[in-house]
Amino acid sequence: MDRVFKALADPNRRKLLDLLRVDNGQVLGDLSKHLDMSRQAATKHLKLLEAANLVVTVWRGREKLHYLNPVPIHEIYERWIGKFERSRLRALYDLKEELEKDHEK
């Protein structure tokens, strides 16, 4: 779990996860286009995310595709969120989303 928190404690790595959430299964080249850093730096961040099991890779021919793996984040959720809190938290989250959507208009 230490590795998960360390991996998440960096805005660039969170950005990488955001990019994969929008479009799962990208190659390094596509990911680094959206980041203000070298390919080498992006590779290093992806390695850390992979070591934390937050990113999983699959080879398709000669292409290495990167996928967001939310399982470790779900384990954090399971650890600290009680089962009776879940529906209330969901409702609160939906409310926040709804209100903030209107606010932006």
Next chain:
Amino acid sequence: MKNKSQFVYVTYISSSAEKVWNALMDPEMTRKYWAHLNVSDWKVGSPWKHEDSSTGETHLVGKVVESTPPRRLVITWASPADAQNQEKHTRVTFEIESSGKATRLKVIHDELEPGSEMERGITRGWPVVLSNLKTLVETGHAMETKELFAFSKK
């Protein structure tokens, strides 16, 4: 490239490959962590179904495409309404590898229609199923499944 989407999930389980393999296809195990019975003879070409353990309703159907115990299982996966419609069949590959003292379970779900109800369901479902499977295999107890799968009954 085909215009279908793919998702990949991985969890590490402190157990043997055989136990993890068994947990995927033993209906008594799947009932505990998945609230469904996975029913099949698991031979290549055989059908399998995913049955709600409280109502007995069939929620998913498919076929066993490949089976190499205890390493690799490939099945097709569709809602019962699409049983005859091959176009709508998605595919799930389970890969089990030893990783030090633990076992790495990788689930690849592909051939999904982007934006479909099935895609929405499985992206919410797999993280829950896999972390609950891990808990059951490691501790012998699963979490309360009723609450976990509340979203799937909407």
